[in-house]
Amino acid sequence: MTQSNIESNIGFIIGGSYSEGLKVKLSNSIPVESISDGLFVVIEGASKDFLAVVKDIVLEATDPKFQSLLLDDNHTFLNQTLSGTVLYTTLIIKPVLIFGDLNPHFPNYEVESESSNQNSKNIPGYFSIVRKATKDDMDRIFENESQGNFPIGEFINMDESNISIAFNIDKMTSRNTGVFGKTGSGKTFLTRILLSGIIKSDFSSNLIFDMHNDYGWSGTTEGQTEVKGLKQLFPSNVFVHSLDKNTRNSNNSPDALIKIKYSDIEPEDIALLQRTLDLNEKSIEASYALKARFGNDWLGEFMNGDIEDLAAKTGSHAGTLEALKRRLSRLTRYTFIDNNLNKNTSDDFASDIITQLLQGYNVVLNFGRFASDRTAYILIANMLSRRIYNEYKQKMENALANSNPSDRPRNLVITIEEAHLFLDSSVANQTIFGNIAREMRKYNVTLLVVDQRPSQIDDDVMSQIGTKIACSLDSDKDVDAVLSGDSQARELRGVLSKLEPNGQALIISHALPIPVPIKTRRYNEDFYQSMAPQKTQKQIDQDKKNLGL
Numbered sequence: 001m002t003q004s005n006i007e008s009n010i011g012f013i014i015g016g017s018y019s020e021g022l023k024v025k026l027s028n029s030i031p032v033e034s035i036s037d038g039l040f041v042v043i044e045g046a047s048k049d050f051l052a053v054v055k056d057i058v059l060e061a062t063d064p065k066f067q068s069l070l071l072d073d074n075h076t077f078l079n080q081t082l083s084g085t086v087l088y089t090t091l092i093i094k095p096v097l098i099f100g101d102l103n104p105h106f107p108n109y110e111v112e113s114e115s116s117n118q119n120s121k122n123i124p125g126y127f128s129i130v131r132k133a134t135k136d137d138m139d140r141i142f143e144n145e146s147q148g149n150f151p152i153g154e155f156i157n158m159d160e161s162n163i164s165i166a167f168n169i170d171k172m173t174s175r176n177t178g179v180f181g182k183t184g185s186g187k188t189f190l191t192r193i194l195l196s197g198i199i200k201s202d203f204s205s206n207l208i209f210d211m212h213n214d215y216g217w218s219g220t221t222e223g224q225t226e227v228k229g230l231k232q233l234f235p236s237n238v239f240v241h242s243l244d245k246n247t248r249n250s251n252n253s254p255d256a257l258i259k260i261k262y263s264d265i266e267p268e269d270i271a272l273l274q275r276t277l278d279l280n281e282k283s284i285e286a287s288y289a290l291k292a293r294f295g296n297d298w299l300g301e302f303m304n305g306d307i308e309d310l311a312a313k314t315g316s317h318a319g320t321l322e323a324l325k326r327r328l329s330r331l332t333r334y335t336f337i338d339n340n341l342n343k344n345t346s347d348d349f350a351s352d353i354i355t356q357l358l359q360g361y362n363v364v365l366n367f368g369r370f371a372s373d374r375t376a377y378i379l380i381a382n383m384l385s386r387r388i389y390n391e392y393k394q395k396m397e398n399a400l401a402n403s404n405p406s407d408r409p410r411n412l413v414i415t416i417e418e419a420h421l422f423l424d425s426s427v428a429n430q431t432i433f434g435n436i437a438r439e440m441r442k443y444n445v446t447l448l449v450v451d452q453r454p455s456q457i458d459d460d461v462m463s464q465i466g467t468k469i470a471c472s473l474d475s476d477k478d479v480d481a482v483l484s485g486d487s488q489a490r491e492l493r494g495v496l497s498k499l500e501p502n503g504q505a506l507i508i509s510h511a512l513p514i515p516v517p518i519k520t521r522r523y524n525e526d527f528y529q530s531m532a533p534q535k536t537q538k539q540i541d542q543d544k545k546n547l548g549l
Contacts, residue, residue, distance in 0.1 A: 008131040010035070011091065013043065018123050021055050024130050026089040032057065038157040038495065038517070040133035041093055045124035049099035051133065051141060051514070053157070055491075056092035093130070094491070095123060096514050097141065132159045141513055142166065150197035152190075153518035156504065165518055167194075169201040171511040172467050173413050176437055176447045180454045180482055181471025186502045188214050189523045190469065191450050192230070195415065196531055199234050199362055204411035206362040207353070207388070209381045211417045213371045216240045216254075216364040227523060230364060233531045239356055243336040243380065244368020254366055260337045260349050262299040264383060267291050270328070272382050272422070272431055276375040283324040286316040300339055303332065334376060350387035357388070357412055378421055385414060386432045389440065396443040411444045419449035420456035428458035437461045454481040467509035472501050482508075488515065 010030045016022035022043070026032065035057055043050040063086060138158070142165055143149060149166035179194070181187035192215060198204055208215050208230075217240065218229045231238045242254035267287040270277075274284060290298040293314050302310060303325065311318040331337055353363050365384070370376040392409045399407035416422060416433065428434035437447055438460070449465070451457065455477035462481060470482045479496055483489040486508060495517050496506050508515040521527065 008134070009129055010041065010132060011130045013124060013126055013128045013130065014090070015126075016092070016123070021092040021094045022052070022123060024091040024093055026091060028083065028088075032059070032089045034159070035089075035091060036157065038498070039159065040138070040155070040157050041130050042099075042133050042137055043093070043095065043124045044129045044131070046128075048122075048124075050095040050122075050124055051097040051099065051137070052093040052095045052130075054091055055094050058090045058092065060088055060090050062086050062088075091130075098122060099141070135160055135163045138163055138165070143168065148201055148203070150201060151521060152193060152197065152507075153505070153520040156517045156519055165512075165516065167197065167509075168511045169197050170203040172509065173198060173204045173411060173446055175441060175466025175510060176449070176464050177413075177467040177469070178419075178449045178451070178454065178462075178465045178482075179469045179471075180451055180473065180478065181505070182452050182474050184502060185471035185473075186505075186520060187450060187452070187471050188212075188219065190471065190505060190520050191215075191415070191448070192219070192523060193521050193527070194448070194469075195230060195362075196233060196527075198413060199230065199237055200531055202360070204413050205357045205360055206413050206415060207357060207384075208362075208364045208415040209377065209417065210364050210366050211371060211377050213366055213368070215415075216366045228528055230362065233528060234362070238362045238364060239353075240364045240366050241353060242366040242368050243334075243370050243376065244366070245335060246369060256352065258336055258349050258365070258380070260380075260383070262303070262337070262339045263296040264348050265299050265331075265337075265379075266383075266386070267298075268386070268430070268432075269379055269382050272378055272427060273375055276378065277327045277330065279324070279327055282317070282320045283327065286314070286320050286324050289314040289316050299328075303328065303339075330375065331379075334370070336370075336376075336380075348387065350384050353384065354388060354391050358410055360410055374418075374421065377418075381416060381422065382432055385436065388412070388414070388445065389432050389436060392440070392443045392445050409444050411446075413446055413448050415448040415450065417450045419447075419451045420453055423449065423457045423461045425458045428461055434458070434461060437464050452478075454478050457481065459484065467507070467511055470496060470499075470506045470508075471504070472499050486515075 009027060011024040011026045014023050014025045026035065035054060037054055037057065039054040041052050041054060043052055138144065138155060144151070144164060144166040146168070148168065148170060150169050151164040151166045153165055155163045155165055177194070179187050179191050195206055195208065195215065198206055210216055213219075214229070216229045217231045218226050220226055231240050239256070240254040241256045241258050243258050245257055267284070270279070270287045271284045273279065287298075290302050290310070294301040302321075307318050307321050307325070310316070310321055356363055365380065367373070367376060392412065395407065395409045399405065414436065419433075422428070422431045422433040423437065433447065436445055440446065449457070453475075454462065455475060463485060468482050473479050473482070473496065479493060482496075483492050486492060492506065492508070492515055495515075499506065499517065503520055504517065505520055506515060506517045
């Protein structure tokens with residue numbers, strides 16, 4: 001238990017229950033206006049300290065008749081006499097976490113469960129002192145000062161301002177992460193901040209499918225002001241690959257262009273395009289029949305072959321093949337798909353990207369003029385992720401078989417925007433992203449999904465997300481999807497409803513001891529400077545030498 005600072009005390013426990021919350025009598029010296037809903041407070045118990053949250057503020061009276069007295073400013077003496085005795089204020093607070101010894105020389109705390117969704121299972125006794133939580137309390141609880149933790153914002157519900165909250169990036173990336181929010185809520189900026197933290201910490205590589213060209217060289221604000229992308233912040237750690245050859249003529253030329261052979265495309269990729277290309281089930285079945293007959297050359301043989309001859313060789317109906325060819329002709333208009341590439345080469349379009357990821361670099365896949373083209377986005381994301389799935393799975397299995405941990409692939413986070421395109425209930429079991437979400441954690445691959453409609457993501461996939469970061473959401477269905485399975489869903493729904501439309505978020509994470517609302521970190525010049533590489537002592541010494549110091 002901490003040694004209470006009398007000036008920070010706001011009251012003491014006078015009743016309550018574990019299920020409904022504890023009742024606190026507010027000290028006469030504390031203005032009721034200084035207490036807000038959601039404020040973090042600390043209860044000093046007999047042997048432990050409790051972190052608690054203010055859930056309600058109540059004006060009370062020992063005798064109800066005094067509540068109806070009409071006292072104006074002329075009754076100052078009577079007002080002062082009654083206040084704090086006959087008329088007083090109580091708070092309802094809910095304990096959420098139990099501290100251990102908070103002596104500065106023993107800064108450990110204990111949590112009843114590793115799950116961030118568990119309330120404390122005890123309550124303190126009568127007359128336990130209650131005080132406002134301090135920066136020191138929050139730093140200890142959230143391990144803000146621990147090496148490797150990355151600041152992502154500030155606590156909203158604190159008496160002190162500018163108290164940062166930091167993420168354990170290594171722990172966060174060990175499971176899938178989701179960033180959700182309506183358009184304009186700031187989820188793209190928050191995602192940039194998270195990705196910057198991952199790159200800065202160097203715990204994991206990143207592959208970012210940049211559907212709207214927001215993460216590579218630069219992005220824009222709602223007011224169309226340009227902001228720096230990851231390539232500008234980490235020029236030696238980030239490679240940008242583009243589908244659009246025209247980006248080579250821009251000032252922010254990509255590091256490489258992506259070219260795809262017909263033989264790179266599988267029937268599974270075509271199946272995922274069922275909606276965008278308006279394909280029926282018979283067309284999908286025909287693509288598998290073509291692959292069975294012609295192998296990796298199936299698409300080239302199909303697009304260049306005679307329909308009647310193909311029907312005879314595959315057993316598919318000629319009308320079905322004709323319709324399929326008509327739909328797939330759209331792919332031939334993509335300049336990044338080139339049937340003239342050597343189909344026998346051992347390299348495919350993914351090999352350089354996978355090599356860079358395994359070597360510890362980060363890759364942004366820029367779509368250029370194909371931004372917002374869902375067919376191109378789904379096709380490329382599924383193709384590349386399938387290659388990664390196979391490569392990482394094989395490497396991990398080989399490392400385990402040979403009992404050689406050094407052969408394990410480097411941790412990888414795959415970021416996908418509009419994640420419901422790959423993970424809604426109708427396709428999650430068919431796509432490689434569904435498999436990655438469910439099983440690739442054991443192969444060192446996790447997802448960072450970004451979406452404005454979490455309700456459209458498969459429930460099973462949502463249950464695999466260890467960190468959910470929810471910005472402002474409009475739909476009750478989306479709120480339900482984010483909070484599904486959480487033991488504190490009712491309370492957290494209220495927290496979500498009070499978030500500002502932009503720049504605030506609720507974090508529910510296995511990497512944090514409790515769910516917490518935050519004001520997100522500003523993505524500005526100060527942030528850019530904080531991402532700059534720190535000089536080594538050798539570099540500092542050389543700088544001094546150059547200056548003659």
